[in-house]
Amino acid sequence: MAVVFERPKALSDVPFHYCPGCTHGIVHRLVAEVLDELGVVGQTVGVASVGCSVFSYNYFDCDMVQAPHGRAPAVATGLKRSLPDNVIFTYQGDGDLAAIGMAETVHAATRGENITVIFINNAIYGMTGGQMAPTSLPGQVTQTTPYGRDTSVAGHPIRVCELLSTLSGTALAQRVTVDSVKNVNIAKKAIKKGFENQINKRGYSIIEVVSTCPTNWGLSPQEAMKWLQDNMLEYYPLGVYKDVTAEGGNK
């Protein structure tokens, strides 16, 4: 018998602090597998953001820089401009990327920075205990929308892939999820495309992963996956929103 599945080398041998059933763990593993398969761990520098994944600097076996909340794309820009032949990625949640960091996100994309952005969209602020996120759904109950998100007061959620797909600097904007083996495999392919784009200097790649937060949604891991399927995918349809290679724009 041969080993057909084991822990990727780029994932440090450190137990995750994430809640049971939190999809962060799946996505971390996919990023690590991709870095291993592309053989780029030695030249990779990851930028950790602020949120549940703040300790990601402990989980990836490459050089890591911890950025202030929302600023990861700017830190990544400083790194990439200084180390143009290295592989730079950010790993961000919905508050980090689409609330406090919205300007940094839009401008890194419009500049076409050759970085890869992994965006975990679980429609809530996990680390701070379940407050509304820019991606929380209308009517969704959170700690700061205890009666359900009222769009007349709190506005409507932001669809990040759609937003960034309007920018010329964006090479890839793809929304995926990890609720099934089939979708995990699609997510991994998208992440790989995002890193390949960087290596081929095609511009900014973002892979938005529709994710669960069982703890703050108040659901079991399996119930959370069902809530994702029933509610989130309608508002956040999976798919490719921009892909310069598909358009024949292979810069």
Added chain:
Amino acid sequence: MAEKVLMKGNEALAEAAIQCGCRHYFGYPITPQTEIAAYMSKRMPKIGGTFLQAESEIAAINMVLGASSAGVRAMTSSSSPGVSLKSEGVSYIAGSDLPALIINVQRGGPGLGGIQPSQSDYWQATKALGHGDFQMFVLAPSTIQEMVDFVKLAYEVGEKYRVPSMILSDGMLGQMMEPVEFPEKNDQDIPEKPWATNGHQNKRKKNIINSLYIEPQELEDLINERYQRYELIKENEQRAEEFMTEDADIIVVAFGASSRVSRSAVHMARAQGIKAGLIRPITLWPFPDKTIKKSMDTASKYLVVEMNKGQMVDDVRLVVEGKKPVEFFGRTGGIIPTPDEVLAQIKKLAGKEE
């Protein structure tokens, strides 16, 4: 003899940075320092460097954080309101033990304030540019030549002790022109940074640049170690100019633009038989307490002249410990005091009021 070039302060500073090996500038336009960005935008592309006009001063300081993490010499510049935006980033840079060069060309504040020169960011630079226990190495030039010379010093001290450095300039120095000389080969001996996150290439353990330490004891230990480095800086890196202080009875203490005015006032006072002198702090942090303490042997009174409502005067009073009177004179709002105004204050202290 090296060539003399007539340059505007902002541009001389930018050129000096390039000659020190800085190849990455991230900035944003704001009066009165936009010339730094404009100069960099012309020079950097020609030498294969990075000029990036960031989306905000916040983004710019975070780009510096990234570039410094990569181990390169990077720089950002702004003026007072923009420097406030950098607070968070500077705290993270200091908490991550990164060198970085930040330029503040001060203007009138608070708020949008004015666009004329001031010195009202002294507290911000020396006490509180960001949350938490930390310090930056702060230099106060008073001539364009010093603007040029201090860039190298700022990088060297920053890299030696792993602290961010600030050059605290002001709108007058930024805009005026003076002849300057650029030393030859100013980018030699840039130290290696084994702690930098530039890709481990599978040849070393991974590096982490971080300021988060969840375990309180670990955080305290780190801060204590950092403060030991600060003690070394205080011991070894204080700098100040002493002008006619050997027999001075009344000592004016002033930095930057107000020191130029004060120097003229001291000349005028001496011409009228008053034994005046000037101590000009060059490092604002570490504060040159050794120089001031030494002067207490002969001085009987101190006059602190600033373009603010009284910020450095507190530090002078702390050093003097109430043993001699320390008076303050300041103008604010963007107004530069005149030598006559300062002379009038000196004469008041000398008991020779008109």
Added chain:
Amino acid sequence: MAKITINETLCKGCGLCVSACPKQILTLSKEKMNSKGYHPATIIDMEKCIGCTSCAIMCPDVVITVER
């Protein structure tokens, strides 16, 4: 012929592997509890395992190794 190994110390009993297994041979073992207080995943019948790696792919804590 296939075999999986589950690291019971690191398993958080989330159950995603149980849902993912096409042969339904995984369960959260009520009889066992690890030092973190979780019921770890256990394989009911290793003979029926086809080594599809579905459980390992869905596991957020990378506790499953698969051999085939």
